Amino acid sequence: MKAEERREIWESLGVIEDWLSGGARRPAGPEPDFVAAEAAAEAADAGAPRLAPPRPGDSLEAIAAEIEACRACRLCEQRKRAVPGQGPAAPLAIVVGEGPGAEEDAQGLPFVGPAGKLLDKMLASIALDRASNCFIANVVKCRPPQNRDPAPDEQAACLGYLRRQISLLRPMAILCVGRIAAQALLGGSEGVGKLRGKWREFEGLPLLVTYHPSALLRDDSYKRPAWEDLKLFRERLSPDA
Ligand code: URA
Numbered sequence: 001m002k003a004e005e006r007r008e009i010w011e012s013l014g015v016i017e018d019w020l021s022g023g024a025r026r027p028a029g030p031e032p033d034f035v036a037a038e039a040a041a042e043a044a045d046a047g048a049p050r051l052a053p054p055r056p057g058d059s060l061e062a063i064a065a066e067i068e069a070c071r072a073c074r075l076c077e078q079r080k081r082a083v084p085g086q087g088p089a090a091p092l093a094i095v096v097g098e099g100p101g102a103e104e105d106a107q108g109l110p111f112v113g114p115a116g117k118l119l120d121k122m123l124a125s126i127a128l129d130r131a132s133n134c135f136i137a138n139v140v141k142c143r144p145p146q147n148r149d150p151a152p153d154e155q156a157a158c159l160g161y162l163r164r165q166i167s168l169l170r171p172m173a174i175l176c177v178g179r180i181a182a183q184a185l186l187g188g189s190e191g192v193g194k195l196r197g198k199w200r201e202f203e204g205l206p207l208l209v210t211y212h213p214s215a216l217l218r219d220d221s222y223k224r225p226a227w228e229d230l231k232l233f234r235e236r237l238s239p240d241a
Contacts, residue, residue: 051203054167060089063164067141073157075099075142075150081108082142085165087135092237093128094171095119096162097212098180099140099150110136115214119177122213122226126234135169137162139184155184166205173236174205175229178212196229199236208233 064084070076083100086109095111103113111119119136120129128134140150140158150158162184166174176182182195185202186209195209210229211222 073154079142080105085137087130091135092133094135095175096181097138099138100143105143118213126230174207176209182209
């Protein structure tokens with residue numbers, strides 16, 4: 001990506017930030033060193049363990065069909081629809097959430113309830129959308145009753161599907177929204193407050209953690225850090241990919 005393209009993105013993100021903070025255009029802060037950022041990202045990538053290759057003959061459709069027939073854990077018992085994921089086959093990015101809620105369970109699509117509508121707006125603010133360049137998935141593909149957290153054994157039973165999706169999709173970066181997704185892919189027990197704001201890695205792929213959109217709907221104070229995370233995420237993506 002050329003430095004000038006990076007600068008244009010940076011400037012347009014500044015306009016959105018000003019709009020979000022409800023004010024007029026503020027003087028721009030110091031511009032990042034785009035060339036150094038690119039070199040640092042490449043150096044960090046060198047030698048990192050790489051993502052497993054996709055299984056021979058695997059496809060998003062085959063994974064979805066297996067998920068729809070899956071009876072590997074108790075979550076299948078109450079589901080109306082399984083929710084494999086949604087998005088293009090060659091996305092720039094993958095967003096990983098926790099698991100379907102009531103709306104998702106009814107429609108068989110991820111993030112279509114109130115949190116999903118906000119997620120779509122958050123993604124649109126950094127030029128991502130599920131129709132063209134961003135795949136949306138969850139750790140568990142069936143709704144946990146009463147929207148409880150998916151249990152560790154339920155996550156373990158389902159995680160292979162997400163791994164296969166990631167292997168096929170090979171995005172430039174993964175955005176984990178919320179604690180469950182972050183812990184499922186990174187391991188450990190730290191919360192979003194500790195994990196967010198800094199690039200992590202999932203099998204050699206850059207991974208960023210931010211707050212779940214439902215947290216933003218509950219508490220306005222998460223909006224500013226979430227916006228900072230989104231800007232960081234956008235900077236890592238190549239606009240011409
Ligand atoms: N919350 C999630 O984590 N995933 C969905 O698909 C919907 C809401």
